[in-house]
Structure formats: C-alpha cells, structure tokens
Amino acid sequence: MKYSYEFKRNPLGYLRIILPQEINLFSDFIEDIVFETEVDEYIDIVHKVMGGDYDEFEIEGNATSVLIKKDTTAKREILKLVKEVDEDSVLHALQCLNQDFYDPGQKKRNLKLFALENGHLTKTSSYQKVLQNEEYRTYIEDLIIYGIFRYEKEFKEGYYGVPHLKLYEQYQMGDAALLSNYRKSHSAFRGSGLLSNGNDYFLFIDLHKEEDIKESINYHDEFINERIFQWQTPNSTAPNSDRGKNIVFNQDRGIHLHLFIRKYKEIDGKTEPYIYIGKGNTVEYEGEKPITVTMELENEVPASLYTEFTKRV
Structure with missing residues (x-):
C-alpha cells in the first residue's frame, strides 16, 4: 500500500518526515527517517504494525510520541x-x-x-x-x-558448518564441544585423546610423547606423508566394538574423523594448542586395543606446516 508523505523541518531545524493521517499515531514527526530512500520501507512497516500482522515489531508510545520497536533476533x-x-x-x-x-x-x-x-x-x-x-x-x-x-x-564472513572448524586454526579440547553444539557439560571434553559428539569424532594427538609416559598409552602416531596419517586408538578400543567399527569403517557409517595435531604437549611449561588439519578417512587398519589406523586426509597438509610437525629439533 502506498501513502503520500512530505518532509518538514522541526523547530530545531532538522528535516523529518510527516506521516499521512491514515497511519499517524501520536506524533507528527518520525525522528529516525531523514532520507527519502528509507521512507517506503518504513511506512510499510508502520502500516503492518498498526494492522497487527507484523510480529517482528511492537509499538511503544505515550501521548506525545511513538516508537516502532523492532524485536531483534x-x-x-x-x-x-x-x-x-x-x-x-x-x-x-x-x-x-x-x-x-x-x-x-x-x-x-x-x-x-x-x-x-x-x-x-x-x-x-x-x-x-x-x-x-x-x-x-x-x-x-x-x-x-x-x-x-x-x-x-x-x-571473515565464511560459514564453516557444524562443527564450526577452520583448517589450520588453533584449538583447545573444550572448543570442540562449543563448536559442535555439544549439549552436555562441556568440561567433559578434556583428558582423552578421542572425544565424540554424535557422528563427529575428535582426535586430539600429541606427536611427541612425554619421556615418562606409560608404555600402555605411548601411542605411535605419525605423518607418513602430507596426505597420510597413522594414528592409534585408545588402548581399550577393539575393531568389533561399536566405537571401533565407527573408526575403521567411518565412511560407510557416516562418521567424521576430525584431526587436531600438536607437536608437543607443553613448551617451557605452557600448554600448547592443537592445530586442526581437517578430516581423515580410514583406508587401512590392523591390530586391536589399540587399533593402528591409517587415514587419508581430505586436505593435504601445507608444506610449511608439515615440516614444522615432522622436523627433528
């Protein structure tokens, strides 16, 4: 519906729009409208609000003024x-x-x-x-x-889906709970190298283990090349268990294996973040408790990052 309108300067000298009588509420001037390009849109909103068919807005007013208040989502x-x-x-x-x-x-x-x-x-x-x-x-x-x-x-403006993870960014374990819409206590996302939320499995891997680490958890995790990664599951995982099948047959079972890598757990007493290198898919596996899994990465690790992960110091 179209309405006629005109601009007029208020007593302070500011240019304002005067609404037509059909949709005039309490005040002659609508303070927020100063450009003609905004008029048609604003008048249409006022018309819908007054007609009661625009739920996104509500009227707040008194005897001398009125505000069309938007219900912001x-x-x-x-x-x-x-x-x-x-x-x-x-x-x-x-x-x-x-x-x-x-x-x-x-x-x-x-x-x-x-x-x-x-x-x-x-x-x-x-x-x-x-x-x-x-x-x-x-x-x-x-x-x-x-x-x-x-x-x-x-x-930037990019959409990364759910979980909201960007390649080669730094993350902590707890971030995976937040960014995958985990709906239990987020503090549960800590301590273990394998965490899950529905069909998303999060693998947190330290390439170099601490010198005093127990042999039972001294997993042999390493890059074979820029596209292939070898990872060992927690030592309680058997290939015939439900979790084991989800890992070794991840593509057939619709399971996403997200890899987070860091070279060292700590440097100079400070805990290091993990770097997200994307998803991997199991192409080979052997053994049990733990299962040794060979994965093909969906994204080839950039040469500089690969060198950083694999060079000896």
Missing part, C-alpha cells in the same frame, strides 16, 4: 557479520550464555550474566548492576568489540 544480528548461520548453533550459543552446559564448579565460580526463557535472552539483575559501573561497562564493550574484530580478521 540473535540470528538477524549475527547475519550482519557472516553470510550464513544455522538455527541450532544460534540456540546453542544462547544456551551457553545461560550456563546450561556449565558443571557445578563453573556455575559457582562464574557470575550468571544472562537468563534464557521461552527463547528470549535477557540480562540478569546482577549483570545489570555490573553494567552500571562505567569502568566495567567500558571494559566489557571493549572486549566485545575486540572479539568481533578478531573474528572478522580470522574467519
């Missing part, structure tokens, strides 16, 4: 930064903010900032009190801006 805001995002990842992110996957210790140590109820995320009263402190508020805003900046720099 998380997905809409995320899509301002990336080209695509799936609904389940958005929900999982909101559940994380709600501390749904914190263990009791984490809940005790961390102030709850948000509450999720019926799909709506709101700030808790405790967080609102924190934000009243200008110093804290500025610090939090800086963290958010920096986080967005880093994401844009490292990931």
